[in-house]
Structures are given as C-alpha cells and as structure tokens.
Amino acid sequence: MVSTTDPAPMLRRFGTADVREVFEVQLGFDVQAAQLAAMRRTDVDLRRLRSLLAARNHATAPEEFARADADFHLAVMEAAGNSVLLECYRFFVGRLHDSLHALRTQDVIQESGAEPHDALLAAIEAGDEAAAAAAAAAAIRPSLNALTEQFRVS
Secondary structure (H helix, E strand, C coil), X not given: CCCCCCCHHHHHHHHHCCHHHHHHHHHHHHHHHHHHHHHHCCXXXXXXXXXXXXXXXXXXXXXXXXXXXXXXXXXXXXXXXXXXXXXXXXXXXXXXXXXXXXXHHHCCCCCCCHXXXXXXXXXXXHCCHHHHHHHHHXXXXXXXXXXXXXXXXX
C-alpha cells in the first residue's frame, strides 16, 4: 500500500527543528540502526565503519567534525540494511550535520567524544544488539541532556 499522506509538512518541520529536537530524533534513529547493524553488518560495512570512525575521531575543525560524525552515523544506518529507515535518515542527516556544526562552532555543548562511538563499532563488530543500542544512546545522550537543560534555563 502506498501512503497518501503528503510528506511536505514533515519535510518542512525537519528544516525548522531546533537542535534539541534534532538530537531527540537522532536518538531514535540511531538506537534502532545500531541494533539492526549488529545483526546485519557485512565485512565491507565494518571496514567502512572503521575508516569513518577514525576520520571522526581525528576531526578537529567544526565543519570537518560535523561531516565526519554525520558520515559515520549514516554508515551505521546503511549497515542496518533497512531501506525505509535509510531513506528517512538520508534526508535527516543534512539537518544533523548542520546541528553538529552549530554546536561545534558555538562550543556551548560538549559532544560525547570517541569512547561511545568506539563502543558502538565494537558492539556492531561483535554482533551484540543490546550493546550496540546502549552505545548509540551513550553517543547521543550527553549532548541531548545538555541541550534539554539549556532549553529549561532559557
């Protein structure tokens, strides 16, 4: 069955979402993708994830970091092997990139760092769905929690 719902309002909302909302959506996407990637990843996926994670962990400039982080998370989504989830994320990843860049440029919110991302890749490699989901959440929660607190203060 083909949906008759017009996607335009959703697509416009992605474009105007605040950074906290973007991270809330990323949490949902990434936890699901991590679990699926742990089940379905291939050797090719693992090589690509290792390379992208190394680039992410060595990125320093805001634009370089935003692109590298978004690329890594997109590759996890690709490894998940769910075409519907992937298409949603392909649209979303541009907004994620912009949010990461804004956070890095403003230097207001600290991101989670390399450790949870390293744990995410290790769990995907091991095929451990629960650990992959936990690591994906741990990669996003610090920024999301800080953003949530910041919105409470504002």
